[in-house]
């Protein structure tokens with residue numbers, strides 16, 4: 284008889300692997316049949332949630348205070364001492380369930396994923412997977428070391444990119460060229476890592492008995508509900524409807540800026556020369572007003588956000604010794620999500636809280652799902668929750684609705700958001716189509732010059748309206764500057780598909796707010812119990828790749844921009 288499970292992650296956190304291992308062992312030894320499987324799954328779920336929540340809490344601890352060396356030590360100890368062992372033990376339980384032949388209700392998708400993972404597993408690939416991660420880290424290291432001297436100070440290229448907001452065109456151009464030169468200085472180094480990465484990825488696929496790395500990655504990413512052909516259809520749809528819309532946006536921007544041609548350093552600056560929006564002065568105000576927006580979207584969602592506010596689960600300020608970026612994660616044993624951000628008083632901060640708020644609501648809706656393995660929807664739908672909330676919240680940005688802005692300022696924020704959304708699809712298509720070409724033509728792609736040429740062709744096809752003359756080297760090496768291509772191959776189209784789902788949820792909300800939000804919440808609450816097309820359908824959307832669906836979304840965005848511009 285083993286001791287009972289710890290009730291909370293706090294209790295669990297102090298255990299060593301030697302103390303945790305018996306829990307897994309007992310589950311591995313316990314016989315299961317149709318009458319006992321649900322109790323077994325419940326225990327496995329509790330254990331999985333303890334491990335998951337422990338990791339998430341340790342991760343949160345190192346991000347809220349990067350100078351906390353105790354936290355860092357605990358985090359690393361978990362990564363070394365507990366995580367790999369618990370993953371291996373977990374894999375055994377998955378295999379046990381698969382080989383039992385039992386098919387618990389609501390477990391179809393979970394079983395499908397487990398089966399794919401078990402099939403893809405192969406011993407010879409373990410060192411190659413580590414090699415792939417290491418090469419990815421090598422790329423990250425090259426990029427992370429990129430700094431330039433700007434006005435007497437050493438700055439990162441991310442810091443430098445703020446200069447692209449400068450009204451003075453010469454200053455913007457100067458900064459842009461400095462950043463590009465810095466990238467080009469690493470051209471050979473990035474190419475060298477790339478060639479090694481392709482070799483490793485080819486071998487991964489071959490070891491798994493698959494024709495190419497795309498087929499391997501497709502299974503690894505558990506993409507059962509769409510194919511490379513669907514992606515190709517999506518690219519064509521983007522070319523037909525999003526590219527012309529982006530071209531119109533570029534032409535408008537060119538006119539507003541009063542320039543002969545739009546250059547790459549003209550794309551971020553406010554085209555009307557206005558100062559940046561300043562939505563709030565204090566974090567309390569940020570919380571207060573986003574809470575008001577969520578309440579307007581839906582009273583229950585507003586309540587969820589109040590819980591986060593009350594229980595100190597919103598870490599939104601920017602301070603020394605805090606990791607960069609923003610995220611939302613969850614503590615499933617405690618039944619609470621947490622939102623992390625670095626707010627400095629700009630509109631992006633508002634957008635981030637709306638986005639992460641959508642993820643938080645998704646977690647809230649899923650805490651009721653009985654089993655861990657059913658709880659987390661795939662990214663393609665997780666991002667519908669977050670991007671959908673950005674759009675659902677947008678009508679309430681005005682002070683009149685409890686938000687931050689005058690009607691004119693809110694219109695400006697919404698126009699920028701919608702324009703960014705329309706522009707995202709063509710760029711996403713370049714990144715995705717490029718990778719399809721790479722892994723369909725691994726031999727050609729092993730010569731970086733061919734990759735440059737291919738990227739250039741795709742850029743021509745999807746990204747018109749910007750004058751790159753004299754910047755040919757900069758343009759063709761654009762694939763160096765997209766980390767996903769190097770570190771998380773093929774992971775990107777998810778965002779394009781989710782954006783199209785989010786746009787459909789928003790479209791319905793314009794005529795039926797209550798119905799749209801109710802469907803959105805019902806879909807969120809399904810977790811990972813149904814397929815992607817079913818998740819989208821539950822949210823009142825189609826999981827779609829076609830010109831018709833995308834065309835409607837783009838047209839609605841353009842119409843909305845038009846009417847906001849007339850305010």
Ligand SMILES: [Zn+2]
Pocket residue numbers: 638642666669
């Ligand atoms: Zn997100």
